[in-house]
Amino acid sequence: MAKKNNIPPTDQIDVLGHTYAIGFIDNMSEEEMGRCHTTTQNIFIRDDLPPTLAKSVLLHEILHAVHWLSDLDDASTEEAFTSRVATNLRCVMLTNPALRDWIFS
Ligand SMILES: [Zn+2]
DSSP states (O other): OOOGGGSOSOSEEEETTEEEEEEEESOOOTTOOEEEETTTTEEEEETTOOHHHHHHHHHHHHHHHHHHHTTOOTTSOHHHHHHHHHHHHHHHHHHOHHHHHHHTO
């Protein structure tokens, strides 16, 4: 079970018009801290992370969703990444103010 201060204020997030469920799980390997399943629109965070790390991992997984929805991959240029992520991450943060405030607290 996630520690109380690790729990985001909502269990879902709107990523560019797509609703992703946010869940905590306890069956990840030692190296894995989170997962983003773009096809099922699920974000999983391991449940034993300290609060600031849980927030960073959630942001990391949100960025995976943003990259996928922005049609960015390993072959994309730095300029393409920077331009699309700046615009689309800003959109995600504006659409999800409670979650944004929690991540940056
Ligand atoms: Zn990753």
